Amino acid sequence: MAANWWLALIIMVVFNGIIAWTLFTGLEPVSRRAKKWLFIVANVVALVLAVSQFFWMDF
Template identity: 75%
Template sequence: MNPNWWLALIIMVVINGILVWTLFVEHEQTSRKAKKWFFIVGNGLGLVLAVSQFFWMDF
Protein backbone atom coordinates (compact mmCIF):
# COMPACT_ATOMS: atom_id res chain seq x y z
CA MET A 1 0.00 0.00 0.00
CA ASN A 2 1.26 3.44 -0.89
CA PRO A 3 2.66 5.48 2.04
CA ASN A 4 0.40 8.38 1.08
CA TRP A 5 -2.65 6.16 1.64
CA TRP A 6 -1.33 5.32 5.10
CA LEU A 7 -0.66 8.98 5.85
CA ALA A 8 -4.17 9.95 4.75
CA LEU A 9 -5.64 7.23 6.97
CA ILE A 10 -3.52 8.31 9.93
CA ILE A 11 -4.58 11.95 9.46
CA MET A 12 -8.27 11.00 9.55
CA VAL A 13 -7.84 8.74 12.58
CA VAL A 14 -5.87 11.38 14.51
CA ILE A 15 -8.32 14.20 13.70
CA ASN A 16 -11.31 12.05 14.68
CA GLY A 17 -9.53 10.87 17.82
CA ILE A 18 -8.91 14.46 18.89
CA LEU A 19 -12.54 15.36 18.18
CA VAL A 20 -13.93 12.41 20.13
CA TRP A 21 -11.53 13.01 23.04
CA THR A 22 -12.49 16.69 23.18
CA LEU A 23 -16.21 15.99 23.07
CA PHE A 24 -16.13 13.27 25.76
CA VAL A 25 -13.58 14.72 28.16
CA GLU A 26 -14.59 18.37 28.39
CA HIS A 27 -16.58 19.11 31.50
CA GLU A 28 -18.51 22.09 30.21
CA GLN A 29 -21.90 21.46 28.72
CA THR A 30 -22.06 22.47 25.08
CA SER A 31 -25.08 22.52 22.85
CA ARG A 32 -25.74 19.77 20.36
CA LYS A 33 -25.53 22.32 17.55
CA ALA A 34 -22.02 23.40 18.63
CA LYS A 35 -20.88 19.77 18.93
CA LYS A 36 -22.28 18.99 15.47
CA TRP A 37 -20.51 21.92 13.82
CA PHE A 38 -17.28 21.19 15.69
CA PHE A 39 -17.40 17.62 14.36
CA ILE A 40 -18.26 18.74 10.81
CA VAL A 41 -15.49 21.34 10.68
CA GLY A 42 -12.94 18.95 12.20
CA ASN A 43 -13.80 16.20 9.73
CA GLY A 44 -13.76 18.67 6.86
CA LEU A 45 -10.26 19.76 7.86
CA GLY A 46 -9.14 16.15 8.17
CA LEU A 47 -10.63 15.30 4.80
CA VAL A 48 -8.87 18.21 3.11
CA LEU A 49 -5.54 17.17 4.66
CA ALA A 50 -6.08 13.54 3.68
CA VAL A 51 -7.07 14.38 0.10
CA SER A 52 -4.07 16.69 -0.22
CA GLN A 53 -1.86 13.61 0.21
CA PHE A 54 -3.15 12.22 -3.08
CA PHE A 55 -1.68 15.18 -5.01
CA TRP A 56 1.77 13.86 -4.18
CA MET A 57 1.05 10.26 -5.15
CA ASP A 58 2.92 8.72 -8.04
CA PHE A 59 0.46 6.91 -10.28
Protein backbone atom coordinates (compact mmCIF):
# COMPACT_ATOMS: atom_id res chain seq x y z
CA MET A 1 0.00 0.00 0.00
CA ALA A 2 2.87 2.37 0.68
CA ALA A 3 4.03 1.88 -2.90
CA ASN A 4 0.67 3.19 -4.12
CA TRP A 5 1.12 6.37 -2.09
CA TRP A 6 4.65 6.85 -3.47
CA LEU A 7 3.40 6.32 -7.03
CA ALA A 8 0.60 8.85 -6.49
CA LEU A 9 3.12 11.37 -5.17
CA ILE A 10 5.45 10.75 -8.12
CA ILE A 11 2.58 11.27 -10.59
CA MET A 12 1.68 14.62 -9.01
CA VAL A 13 5.31 15.78 -8.87
CA VAL A 14 5.96 14.82 -12.50
CA PHE A 15 2.87 16.62 -13.78
CA ASN A 16 3.67 19.75 -11.78
CA GLY A 17 7.28 19.56 -12.98
CA ILE A 18 6.06 19.47 -16.57
CA ILE A 19 3.89 22.53 -15.90
CA ALA A 20 6.78 24.42 -14.30
CA TRP A 21 9.18 23.47 -17.10
CA THR A 22 6.67 24.56 -19.74
CA LEU A 23 5.97 27.90 -18.08
CA PHE A 24 9.57 28.78 -17.19
CA THR A 25 11.25 27.73 -20.42
CA GLY A 26 8.59 28.92 -22.85
CA LEU A 27 9.83 31.55 -25.26
CA GLU A 28 6.49 33.19 -25.97
CA PRO A 29 4.62 35.11 -23.27
CA VAL A 30 1.62 33.36 -21.74
CA SER A 31 -1.28 35.20 -20.15
CA ARG A 32 -2.13 34.71 -16.49
CA ARG A 33 -5.46 33.21 -17.47
CA ALA A 34 -3.80 30.60 -19.70
CA LYS A 35 -1.30 29.75 -16.95
CA LYS A 36 -4.11 29.32 -14.45
CA TRP A 37 -6.08 26.99 -16.71
CA LEU A 38 -2.98 25.00 -17.67
CA PHE A 39 -2.26 24.52 -13.97
CA ILE A 40 -5.86 23.51 -13.19
CA VAL A 41 -6.25 21.09 -16.10
CA ALA A 42 -2.88 19.43 -15.58
CA ASN A 43 -3.50 18.98 -11.86
CA VAL A 44 -6.95 17.51 -12.47
CA VAL A 45 -5.45 15.02 -14.93
CA ALA A 46 -2.67 14.17 -12.48
CA LEU A 47 -5.15 13.75 -9.64
CA VAL A 48 -7.34 11.43 -11.72
CA LEU A 49 -4.30 9.34 -12.66
CA ALA A 50 -3.05 9.25 -9.08
CA VAL A 51 -6.43 8.16 -7.70
CA SER A 52 -7.09 5.65 -10.49
CA GLN A 53 -3.83 3.84 -9.87
CA PHE A 54 -5.14 2.87 -6.43
CA PHE A 55 -7.94 0.91 -8.11
CA TRP A 56 -6.08 -0.68 -11.03
CA MET A 57 -2.60 -1.36 -9.66
CA ASP A 58 -2.14 -4.02 -7.02
CA PHE A 59 1.27 -4.13 -5.37
